[in-house]
Amino acid sequence: MLEKELKNEHVEFLLEEPSMVNLLEIILPKILPEGYLLDINCFLRPHQGKSDLKKSVPSKIRTFSNFYRPAKVIIIHDQDSNDCKELKKELMELCKKNGNCPVLIRIPCRELENWYLGDMDAIGKIYPQFRSRSHKYKAKFRDVDNIFGAFELEQIIDDFQKGYASKNIPKFMDIKSNKSISFNQLIIGIQKFLGG
Structure with missing residues (x-):
């Protein structure tokens, strides 16, 4: 893909664990819309579990709300035994408190x-x-x-x-x-x- 075809957009995937990186490195090239490429304008950021992910969200959202180019954040957090809707609501509120970049939250049901x-x-x-x-x-x-x-x-x-x-x-x-x-x-x- 030529550079001129790339979207002038930065996409951060905030992930709970390295296992999700392994899956997404295989799946994303098959589903990303044209103009998005892993490690070019889409980046996978694994964390060391749920608490590490949640702890990083405020600073990441602040950073990408004031980034040098348009940025979007996708958060993937396992449900485990949590209420899916409550967990998603909690994460969205955390994002809204810390910035205004577009955010997508997805919760794998259970894991x-x-x-x-x-x-x-x-x-x-x-x-x-x-x-x-x-x-x-x-x-x-x-x-x-x-x-x-x-x-x-x-x-x-x-x-x-x-x-x-x-x-x-x-x-x-x-x-x-x-x-x-x-x-x-x-x-x-x-x-x-x-x-x-």
Whole structure:
């Protein structure tokens, strides 16, 4: 892409953990609207957990509200056991108190691993012993956003490791047919927020 085709805009993804970086490095090039490129005008900023992420939000929002070019911030924060709407409201209020740059907040329902459960075939590609067909039609996996994904994956895959999974499962994920509603909301939200 030629430099003149790049959007004169800076996009910061504020992320709870490095595992989300692994996923987004694979997914974003497939979904970012034209004019946006990772490490050129879109940047992934991992944090060391929820408290570190929340602590950094005020200063980041102040910085990007007064940035040398237009800036947007996308915050991705796991729900875990929080009320999704309350968590999103809390983060949005924190942003509004500290600046006025455009902000998109997305909450993976429960946690990142739920998004993997939304595409069981992708899991089966990196864990050959995992039989996706025997799991994807089970009642408890019909609504993958309402279970604790990491716990479930550890129960059904003996050698499940978060880091390995985050670097490999996304390579095989079918973005258009993921069963996780929160994953689909992330994709739609990013594209709409960035004008795609």
